Amino acid sequence: LTDHIDQLLTEQGIDYYRxxxxxxxxxxxxxxxxxxxQGITEIAHVTGYYAYxxxxxxxxxGMLIDSCASGGRRNDLETLRRAVPLLRSDxxxxxxxxQCLTYGLSLWxxxxxxxxxxxxxxxxxxxxxxxxxxxxxxxxGVEHFDFxxxxxxxxxxxxxxxxxxxxxxxxxxxSLAEDQWMAWQFDRSDLGRGVIQVFRRQxxxxxxxxxxxxxxxxxxxxxxTNLDDQVERxxxxxxxxxxxxxxxxxxxxDALTFTYEHVQ
Numbered sequence: 535l536t537d538h539i540d541q542l543l544t545e546q547g548i549d550y551y552r553x554x555x556x557x558x559x560x561x562x563x564x565x566x567x568x569x570x571x572q573g574i575t576e577i578a579h580v581t582g583y584y585a586y587x588x589x590x591x592x593x594x595x596g597m598l599i600d601s602c603a604s605g606g607r608r609n610d611l612e613t614l615r616r617a618v619p620l621l622r623s624d625x626x627x628x629x630x631x632x633q634c635l636t637y638g639l640s641l642w643x644x645x646x647x648x649x650x651x652x653x654x655x656x657x658x659x660x661x662x663x664x665x666x667x668x669x670x671x672x673x674x675g676v677e678h679f680d681f682x683x684x685x686x687x688x689x690x691x692x693x694x695x696x697x698x699x700x701x702x703x704x705x706x707x708x709s710l711a712e713d714q715w716m717a718w719q720f721d722r723s724d725l726g727r728g729v730i731q732v733f734r735r736q737x738x739x740x741x742x743x744x745x746x747x748x749x750x751x752x753x754x755x756x757x758x759t760n761l762d763d764q765v766e767r768x769x770x771x772x773x774x775x776x777x778x779x780x781x782x783x784x785x786x787x788d789a790l791t792f793t794y795e796h797v798q
Contacts, residue, residue, distance in 0.1 A: 536589050543594060551590070552620075555603035587616050609643060620647035620666055629661035629787070633716050633733055634709075636664055640702040640718070653679060659687050660789035661733060665698035667691055690761055690791060697722050697729040697793075703748040705730070713737040717745050717781075726796030730758075732781050734788045742782035747774040755798045761791040768797070 543551065559579070566575040591597060599617035601608055605624035622643075623635060632648070639646050647666030650659055669684070700722035706715055712735045721728040730745070750756065750771030758779070759766050769779070774794075781790060 536586055540590060540593050543590070543597070549594070549596065550598050550600065552600040552602060553617075555608055584612055584616070591616065606639075606646070609639075609646075614643060618645050618647070619643070620668070622646040622648055622664065626650065626662075629658045629733075630710055630712060630716075630735055632658070632661040636661075637704060637708055637716065637718060640698075640720075641704075644699065656683060656687060657733075657787050657789045660731065660791060663691055663694070663731070665695055667695075693761075694720075694729040694791065694793065696725070697727065700724075700728060701749065705732075705745040705747075711735075711737075713739065715740065715743050717743070719745075719747055721749055723749065728794055730779065730792040730794065732790045732792070734783055734786060736787040738786065741784055742780065744778035744780045746776070746778045747771075750775055751796065754796050756794045757797045758792050758794045761793065 539551075542548065560576075563576040563579065564572060567573065587599065591599075600620040601613050601617035602619065602621055606619045606622040609619055609622070622639060625631065625635075626649075635648070645665050647668065648662050648664040649668040649670065650662045651670055654662075667688075669688075671679075697720040700720050703719040703721065705717040705719055709716065715732065715734050715738060717730065717732040719728060719730050730747070732743070732745070734740075734743075752770070752772040752775070754771045755768055756771060756774065757766055757768055779792075781792075783790060
């Protein structure tokens with residue numbers, strides 16, 4: 535198998551390899567082992583899988599690997615040493631779930647991708663944003679889609695995407711409940727900038743919240759910009775960490791994106 539795939543990569547000039555694994559292997563592994571040897575076939579499969587990738591990477595040192603298994607169902611630590619999941623999950627059932635995927639994965643996985651269909655609104659699209667994004671048409675096609683909105687949010691994603699490579703700080707507890715707010719901060723201390731993403735969910739009774747930011751320079755001044763109306767405000771790092779960053783919205787649900795940068 536290694537020689538066969540290596541030949542295809544070489545002859546076709548392929549420099550990005552995507553592997554999917556959209557099956558449930560457990561019944562096959564168990565059926566292949568005696569009762570007192572359960573797990574041996576699984577161990578052999580997994581060690582062979584790592585050896586296969588390692589040899590391909592040895593023969594093609596610059597090759598990138600996109601790991602897919604019904605989306606992100608194979609994001610174990612050893613796989614993540616060798617590959618990145620550009621589609622972190624095949625699940626797209628709700629905006630709150632998308633937020634929670636970003637929240638949970640960002641605690642462990644420094645780079646992961648996601649996608650959405652064109653027809654989703656700004657709240658849903660912002661809920662789905664991750665380091666890498668892809669787009670595609672849904673069942674309704676593209677005839678009635680708001681491409682101006684897609685362009686605007688694509689430009690927003692390009693602006694904030696580098697921040698996803700920074701440190702991740704949850705600003706609220708993890709929750710799937712629709713009466714809650716969820717917020718987080720991605721900080722690039724090496725660039726003196728970051729992004730704050732805030733989500734007021736559809737059943738929340740509260741129109742404002744205050745979030746205490748993390749790991750800013752206390753005496754430094756930061757310019758914070760609301761990417762919807764481009765309104766800017768100045769605050770010290772100490773103030774943003776100790777007093778917090780206030781956010782208010784009357785929309786329900788709503789997603790707000792704020793960038794910040796160290797200005798002096």
